[in-house]
Amino acid sequence: MPLPLETNAPTDFDFIIGDWTVEHRRLNSRLTGCSAWTTFTGRSSTVKTLGGFGNLEDNILDFPDGRVRALAMRSYSRETGTWSIWWLDGRNPGALDVPVVGKFSDGVGLFFADDVLDGRAIKVRFTWTALPGRNPTWEQAFSNDGGESWETNWTMTFVTAV
Numbered sequence: 001m002p003l004p005l006e007t008n009a010p011t012d013f014d015f016i017i018g019d020w021t022v023e024h025r026r027l028n029s030r031l032t033g034c035s036a037w038t039t040f041t042g043r044s045s046t047v048k049t050l051g052g053f054g055n056l057e058d059n060i061l062d063f064p065d066g067r068v069r070a071l072a073m074r075s076y077s078r079e080t081g082t083w084s085i086w087w088l089d090g091r092n093p094g095a096l097d098v099p100v101v102g103k104f105s106d107g108v109g110l111f112f113a114d115d116v117l118d119g120r121a122i123k124v125r126f127t128w129t130a131l132p133g134r135n136p137t138w139e140q141a142f143s144n145d146g147g148e149s150w151e152t153n154w155t156m157t158f159v160t161a162v
Contacts (some may be wrong), residue, residue, distance in 0.1 A: 003049075008077050009052025012083065012104045015130040017055065019162040020044045024061065027153040030117060031144050040064060044158065050075060085111055085126060100126045107131045112147075123147045135159055 009029050022042040028034050046057040057072035069090035076083050087097040102111030109128035116122065123143040136158040141150040 002158060003051070003103055005048060007051035009048075010083075011075060012076075012109065013046070013128075015136050016044075016046045016158065017048060018046065018058070020046075020158045021160040021162060022059075023157045023159055025155045027151070030153045031120075031122070038159060041052055042156075043162075053078070061156055081109065083109070098124070100124055102126070104128070104130075115143075118144065120144060 003102075022044050024040050024042055025037050026040075026042065028036045028038055030138075041062050041147075043060045044057055046055050048055050054073070054075040057073070059070045061068040061070060069094040071088040071090075073086045073088070073096075074083055082103045084099040084101050084103050088095075088100045089097075091115060098113045098115045100111035107130050109126075111126040111128075113124045114121065115124050120143075124144065125141045125143070127139040127141070127145075128136070131154045138156040138158075139152055140154040143150050
């Protein structure tokens with residue numbers, strides 16, 4: 001039984017609530033000059049939590065070499081007006097990724113974090129696009145030059161609401 005939502009809860013991620021078929025594109029190697037991509041499908045199911053001030057996105061990723069489960073957790077800060085997004089990969093269930101933090105403007109959400117990749121400091125950017133009449137998309141990009149340039153390394157297109 002779903003718990004009641006708060007009437008003043010943010011609606012930024014309402015576009016993704018529900019069950020989806022997802023098309024993935026993932027760069028085979030990150031920040032190495034690679035230009036080869038792997039495509040695969042998946043499924044996603046997102047529900048509101050925290051009275052609408054959060055949501056959980058359960059994922060099935062059908063990589064070519066096997067199925068992986070993962071979870072995105074999002075929470076909204078009333079004080080800052082920003083969302084924090086964490087990623088939990090089922091292959092490493094004891095570690096949450098560093099949260100990206102940001103907000104939406106005109107149907108596009110930008111979220112950033114400082115992280116480490118292969119021992120090197122990087123910046124991470126998530127871009128959520130939720131424009132009327134278009135399928136929702138998510139994009140992940142990394143920068144190893146302090147945000148001067150970005151390499152997109154993963155995209156998701158939410159194709160069919162199930």
